[in-house]
Each structure stands twice: as C-alpha cells, then as structure tokens.
Amino acid sequence: MKRFLETWGCWLLLAAGGVLILVGILRGEPGMILEKAIRVCLECIGIG
Amino acid sequence: MKQAKRRFDLRLVVQLAFTALSNGYIAGFRHGKIYQGPLKQLCLPGLNCYSCPGALGSCPIGALQAVIASRDHSMSFYVLGFLIAVGALGGRVVCGFLCPFGLVQDLLYRIPLPGRWKLRRLPGERALSWLRYAVLLVFVILLPMLAVNFIGQGDPWFCKYICPSGTLMGGVPLVLLGDGFRSAAGLLFDWKLALLAFTAVFSIAYYRPFCRFVCPLGAVYGLMNPVSLYRYRLIRERCVDCGACRKACKLGIDPVRTPNDPRCIRCGACVRACPHRAILPGLTLQRGGGGCGGKCAACGKDCARPRQ
Numbered sequence: 433m434k435r436f437l438e439t440w441g442c443w444l445l446l447a448a449g450g451v452l453i454l455v456g457i458l459r460g461e462p463g464m465i466l467e468k469a470i471r472v473c474l475e476c477i478g479i480g
Numbered sequence: 481m482k483q484a485k486r487r488f489d490l491r492l493v494v495q496l497a498f499t500a501l502s503n504g505y506i507a508g509f510r511h512g513k514i515y516q517g518p519l520k521q522l523c524l525p526g527l528n529c530y531s532c533p534g535a536l537g538s539c540p541i542g543a544l545q546a547v548i549a550s551r552d553h554s555m556s557f558y559v560l561g562f563l564i565a566v567g568a569l570g571g572r573v574v575c576g577f578l579c580p581f582g583l584v585q586d587l588l589y590r591i592p593l594p595g596r597w598k599l600r601r602l603p604g605e606r607a608l609s610w611l612r613y614a615v616l617l618v619f620v621i622l623l624p625m626l627a628v629n630f631i632g633q634g635d636p637w638f639c640k641y642i643c644p645s646g647t648l649m650g651g652v653p654l655v656l657l658g659d660g661f662r663s664a665a666g667l668l669f670d671w672k673l674a675l676l677a678f679t680a681v682f683s684i685a686y687y688r689p690f691c692r693f694v695c696p697l698g699a700v701y702g703l704m705n706p707v708s709l710y711r712y713r714l715i716r717e718r719c720v721d722c723g724a725c726r727k728a729c730k731l732g733i734d735p736v737r738t739p740n741d742p743r744c745i746r747c748g749a750c751v752r753a754c755p756h757r758a759i760l761p762g763l764t765l766q767r768g769g770g771g772c773g774g775k776c777a778a779c780g781k782d783c784a785r786p787r788q
Binding site for chain 1: 514515516517518520521522523529530531538542543546547550552553556557558559560561562563564565566567568569635636639640643646647650651654655661664665666668669671672673704706707708709764
C-alpha cells in the first residue's frame, strides 16, 4: 500500500485536485474570491 | 571559481524573483490602492496577502476563508483543489521557494547573532509543530464556518487575528500610504503589529518559527510531502550515516530517517551537505524514483545510480 501511494499518490492527488478545481469553477467560486480580493480586506490587515 | 559558485544562492534568487513578480503591481504602492483586475481570481501558491498593494493574485488561505465564511458555501472546492494540486506537485517546495513570508523569515535569519543566540532547537518543538494543524482546523475552517452573524456571514479568523504576513504585506503599507487606513487602525492593528514584531524578532534567532508552528498553508502542503511528484530520495547504499545532512538541516529534521518529512520545506541544505550524494531530489515519474529504474546486476537491489 505504501509503495502504491508513493508511486501513484501524486497522480491521484493531482486528479482529485483538478476535479475539485473544476467543481469550484462550476459553483462560481472564482467570482466570489475575486469579489473579496479586489476590495481591501480590513480584517486581513488588522483594521476591520 | 568554486567560492563564487558556493556564494550564488539559486533559492534566494527564485524567492526574490517570484515575490517581485507576484507583487508587481507598482501603481498600488504608489497610490495606496490594491490591484482589482481579473488575475485576483487565481490563487498564488504562497502566503501572499491579497490586500498587499502589489499583489496580483489571491492568498489561498484568505480565499479559502472568504468562501467558507460566506453565506452561500461552507467549503471552497476551488481553493481546496488548488492546494491539493500544488501539494501533489511539490509538497512544501512552495514554502522553500515561492512564499514571500518564508523569504522574509529567511532574510531575518541571515542577520548575524552571537552563536549562543542562534537557537537550533526549542524544548517541545516536535509537539509544537502540531500546532499548525490546530490553526488550520480551528482558525481557517471551523471558526469562519460556524461563528457567523445573523445573516450567516463569518469572519476570516486566521487573517484577522493571527496572520503576520497580512500585516506586513497589506496592513503596514496601506496604513503608511493611506490617511483613511491610518485613522482606522486601532487595537486589532496593534495586536497584529505585536504578533508581527514577535515573529520577526524570533526569526532572527530561530529558523522560520511561523512556518514551523503556525502556518496552515505549510500544514496542508506538508501532508503531501511524502507522496508529491517532486521529492527527495535517500540512496541507502550510499549513506554512511555521517550526520552531515542532519547538521545542515535548520528545521531539525533527520533526512536519513524521513527525507520527505512533513516539516521539510525542501530548501536543499541536506542535498548540498551530503558528501556522497545520498539524497537526491527529483521527479518521481517511475517506480524507484531517482535511480535508473532497474535492478543492479551485481547486488540485485534497486539501482542507486542517478538518472543521466
């Protein structure tokens, strides 16, 4: 099992990551992130 | 010639170049504003505050919290997928080469101090390294998800109360550049400034304290260190257990025991220190990793000869 994960783990994770990114795009998450990121995040910088 | 080669630090060059490139919105620094273009939909691999005036992309931890804390979604598949994909490619190589706050800590650690002031180890540092998983779970996921107001909107708890990178890259420049921000800065800003100052001073004496104990991004990437496409491989036949790699590792890892330890940021110090080239970095494109891929005709073991 360890050998299998060492050999194929990265490819499985890459595939899973790709699928999740696609699902996120279909749910409109990049737009939500853009909306948040183009305004100064007052909480993030310690003001809000 | 040899000395000149030794002085050239490729990792530092990559760190500086990537930080400059990903924070290259010069107009932001000039006018005290942030970039508002479409690139902000994309996440940067390192802890790079999207409220930095120069930032051209988004911080994955900030973006993750933004989606989790929103009314519409309780998890961001987009950011999660991004983190998994980046981690699968190189594990914490991002921490070693592409993170701006990692660069800041590296530069601070270069400040010379008398030998006894440079701390190699802290009591309980192994246990403390688990703290970053608690930070990830509690401050990045659970609190933004569960501590919401009456309209279902949460706060980015990690960014708001902990992240010193946001204070350094976003808070300080904006407070210095904009009168409005300066007048709005209060107790929370003082708290974050104190955390930043503590991290900075600690980083002079101790290598990368924030990455080792607090960073939730490093925690995610570190989980994928043992299986990532780019990783280290120990050639046991070459290792004479001289301890040179152990001594060279500023993170207190023993690369002979765990060459792909979740704490390793893949700075390459152990690779350079090994006199027998027993630790090989490389892409694991086939079974056997760094070797030629076959069996040795003489001993029958996996081949230790590096690929040409």
